[in-house]
Amino acid sequence: MRSYRAVLRVPGMRAVYAAHTVSMLGTVGAQVALSILIFERTGSPLLSALVLVCSFLPYAVSGVLFSSMTDRFPARRVLVTCDVLSATCVLAMLLPGMPVGGLLGLLLGLGMIAPIFAGARAASLAYLLPPDLFPVGRSLLRAIGQTAVLTGFALGGIAVAAIGARSLLIVEVLTFGLSAILIGTGTPATPPGERKRNAVRDSWTGLQLVFGNVRLRNLILLTWVAPAFSSVPDGLAVAYTAQVGTAAAAAGALFTGYAVGGVFGELVVARFTPSVRRRLVVPFLVTSQLPAVAFLTVPPIPVAAVLLAISGAGYAFNQGVDPLILNAVDPAHRGRLFTIQTSGLMAIQGVSIALGGVIGSFLAPNLTIALAGVLGTATTLLVARQALERTTSGAVTSLPGSSG
Structure with a gap:
């Protein structure tokens, strides 16, 4: 696509979209793995369904309480921090004996981080892209996101059957780590905002x-x-x-x-x-x-x-x-x-x-x-x-x- 190519020619954009792809696959994969892991442990469809609830619910809370974090600090620092925290949450899910309540709590933590990451990423696009390319840049984010959801849900179950839910969670830790590296080393810096209150x-x-x-x-x-x-x-x-x-x-x-x-x-x-x-x-x-x-x-x-x-x-x-x-x-x-x-x-x-x-x-x-x-x-x-x-x-x- 000509318009998408114009976006990707802007310095740092290839790293931004590569990071978005791997982090989206990581997020979807974690949801699939947790749903299956919790169902295997409990046999409860309700508890398994709570994985999706815990993925949606924190967005409202995080948006109300912590949206300013995306303006108070440079976007690159916020994005890398979010990826590191997300990797830490998934890594904690792998601790032996982690109860189902703990798994859902850590998933809530991932949900609290996600909107901050998304807000900082959109703000960085608005800073790094010329105004005429900004809507195309967000369009590419949505297209990658939808594709990652399709791919993640389609292949997630196959991956769990092949390597197991815990192994898939390890892969998700690696995807968040790779996203942090891509953003930290491959994207230009953006200026910090004001922190008056x-x-x-x-x-x-x-x-x-x-x-x-x-x-x-x-x-x-x-x-x-x-x-x-x-x-x-x-x-x-x-x-x-x-x-x-x-x-x-x-x-x-x-x-x-x-x-x-x-x-x-x-x-x-x-x-x-x-x-x-x-x-x-x-x-x-x-x-x-x-x-x-x-x-x-x-x-x-x-x-x-x-x-x-x-x-x-x-x-x-x-x-x-x-x-x-x-x-x-x-x-x-x-x-x-x-x-x-x-x-x-x-x-x-x-x-x-x-x-x-x-x-x-x-x-x-x-x-x-x-x-x-x-x-x-x-x-x-x-x-x-x-x-x-x-x-x-x-x-x-x-x-x-x-x-x-």
């Missing part, structure tokens, strides 16, 4: 930044509500296979459909000009939601997977929204903003998947998915109208009391 108070001002300004709040909400509604089918994939009378294993096609579409959408839209990406925000938003309405017809699994792939492709609307967010915030506070954005996205997706499961207990799975499509279309269009109408080119929002 304690970290928690600075993080609170980051929340004020997002929720206290209508324009910026609506832009961030737009990046949250679309995936919140479109992720509902993930929580109902197995139930839907039962509804259409196919084996539960067919749910894998539904799980992968959205991710495959997401990667395809990112690759295609990255070739468009910035003005075209901006004009396509609303059409892509509709694309991310409307296919779910077709579940009213109870489509067979292959058709359902295609519908979810189309929905995933619509997630490329972010390439048109990212520049608007970047222009709406002072550079000194980008780390906090991106950390909060990532934290809210993961937390809201977790909640929406859970709510979809609850509603799916009372409605048929296809009706629940279709309902999410209708509500998602209406909600995203409403938020988009507010966000895009209020956005003015070049407007910058600063934190209370800042000089930006």
